[in-house]
Structures are given as structure tokens and as C-alpha cells.
Amino acid sequence: MLLLREVPQYECLLERSKRYPELDPSAMEAFLHLLRTSSEVFEAFRTMLSRHELSQGRFTVLVLLNRDPETPVNLADLAERSRVTRATMTGLVDTLERDGLVKREHSADDRRMLLVRLTSSGRTYLDKILPDYFRRVTLVMSQLTPDERKVLVSLMGKVQQSLPAIKAGPLPKSTIA
């Protein structure tokens, strides 16, 4: 995920909006700050995980399995909950299994399914990483008061509301500028 390093000043956006009447400077400013900041946060965590030989995908799988370590989960479920394709999940589990952090088991109910279970060494490994991870999460939000955190969550909810429309095909030109 990459984006501009510097977000343009509001005045620049205003200037650009003369050439592009569809450009709403206030919306663009919020948009750029949101995406730039979150991409930097994401990148920082990606870097931290890579120090433990984990990609975001591998880490997510371990975290999902760790929620209920006794209950193995099949690959398709893991893929869906991790937002990756089933093919990608095959690869993630391949490497996790190679490293001894998870293992595949045949399902008794459905012979198509393989269930993935966290091994004890996988659990140990994750427990070595999570405290540092959690401390970083706490730190990244440390400048926000409890109220501000609630506000952030609610703003994200409002952005979510618009997502289906954004994902649609070419937008009709709004009749109102």
C-alpha cells in the first residue's frame, strides 16, 4: 500500500478544484490523511512482523487459530476471515506448516476438508510476539483520549456506509455538484 508521502495543503486542493470541478477539497483532504496515515501504520506493523519472519497473512492466520486453539479451522474459512483467496491460504498454511507452527488434519465429517490447528510451538511463538504487538497498538492510539477513540470508530462506521457505492462500477455524474 503506497500513497503520496506528503498530503497537499488545503489551499492547493482548493486551487486544483478550479480545474477539476468534481474535486471536493474537504473530502479529498480527509481522504488523503486517512489513507496516508493508515498506510504508514500498516507499514510499521508489517515491518515489525517481518522481524519475526511473519507476513501480515501468516500472522493473521496464527491469530485466528489462537482465538480458540483447540478448535481447528478449515482453509476456506480461514481464507474468508483473513480476506485472502483460498489459493493464497494454501500457500500461507504451507509455509506455516513447514515452520511447524500449524498442522493440517483430515476432517472426519467432510473428506474434502483439511482442518488447520495451531501447534504448541505455534502458540508459544505467537505468545512471544503478541505482547510487543499489543504494546504498539496501545502506543499508536496513545495520543487519543477514550472519547476520541470512540469518535474515530464512529467516523470509520460512516465511511463504511459509503463503501458499497464506491465499489460499484462507473459512477453516474451526480446532478448536484
Add this chain to the structure above:
Amino acid sequence: MLLLREVPQYECLLERSKRYPELDPSAMEAFLHLLRTSSEVFEAFRTMLSRHELSQGRFTVLVLLNRDPETPVNLADLAERSRVTRATMTGLVDTLERDGLVKREHSADDRRMLLVRLTSSGRTYLDKILPDYFRRVTLVMSQLTPDERKVLVSLMGKVQQSLPAIKAGPLPKSTIA
């Protein structure tokens, strides 16, 4: 960029924090909402750009050059402002040039440098895409009032403040939980 599809409920986070004392549920909740939402927004725009045969990287280069179409920019500057490595920028400009959207020119001042300029067809191409892009940006923020957008920008600023600390190596265990 990928993350959990569903963000755990606050109660679940609270429950988890019993096992992991470093886990601050309120910080984690804000963190997960921020990253999930922005990754979905990012993905939606990625999809939209791919309909025009553009990756985020290719698009960013065109946008940067379009800010001042008469002034060509060297690859290292483009790379720095786009947050990609110079090697990646070489590849981006390769394909953009192959598609006739930009062209390389030798710098008169410094024989190491190549300056990249938007071609007229590149500019035309971009101008066909930008209105739709801007409309989507407006739409994604349409549920937020002007005040809420300002709040969002300021919250992102506060998150930015913590970034240097997050990017550092292993965190010392805070003396205060």
C-alpha cells in the same frame, strides 16, 4: 493490504485482555476499525484504477506529473514522493512510457538524470479518469459533515505523532500498564 474481515466486538477484546494484559481493548478497537476501513477504501480505489489499466503506483506518477505538466521530474524525486524505491520507479516509468503516457528526457544539467514528462496523451488519459476518481472521493466522505472531516484529519495527525515510536525496534515494556 489485508486484515480481518470482521472486527471483534469490544467485549471479546475485553475478554482477550485477561489473557494478554498488554492488550488495551479501546486502543485495539480503534486500531482495527481504522485499518480495516481504510484498507477497504484503498482496495475499492485499487479496483477502480485497475479498470483503467492503472496500478496505484502508475496512477500516482501520472498525478504527480500532472500537477505541473510542463515541468518534467527525475525518477528519484518521483520515487521519493510516491513512496516507492527508485528501482520500482524505473519499472513504473518503463510501462507508462511503453503505453505512451509519459516520456523520458535527458537532463541538460546532470547527465545521470532522466526527466519524466507527461505526454499529451497521458494528460488526456488522466483527465478522463480524474473526474470519476474525485467523485468517488467525495462519495466516500459524503457521510461526514465538514466538522467531522476536520476531526478526522486532526485524529490522523495525532496518530502520526506516535508513528516514529511505533517504527522503532522492540519496545521496552512500559513501566505503567
Add this chain to the structure above:
DNA sequence: CGAATATGGTAAGGCGGCTTATTATCTGGA
């Protein structure tokens, strides 16, 4: 019951980033 369809997992190959190493050119100090 048996065939069409759906679903689970995998393989092969693509794409867009990255790192590392190389070559060309510039610059600054002994």
C-alpha cells in the same frame, strides 16, 4: 439413483512491490 452443481483444496503463472548489486556521473576534500 444418478447427474448437475456447489464446494474444498491445490497448482501454475502473473503482477506489483521489494532488495541487492552494477554502472555512470557528479562532488567535495586532501
Add this chain to the structure above:
DNA sequence: TCCAGATAATAAGCCGCCTTACCATATTCG
């Protein structure tokens, strides 16, 4: 002045995700 180090661009190869195509097994329905 000229050499050591910086900087510009590129090449080669890696990695993590994707898409597409495939086979095995389940399920549904005529």
C-alpha cells in the same frame, strides 16, 4: 587535480498476493 564517496538509473531475482484452471468430494434435485 584527482580520487573517494555520494547519487541517478537500471538489472536481476525474491516475495506475497492474485487469477484461473483443475480435481476430489458433497449436495441437490429431476
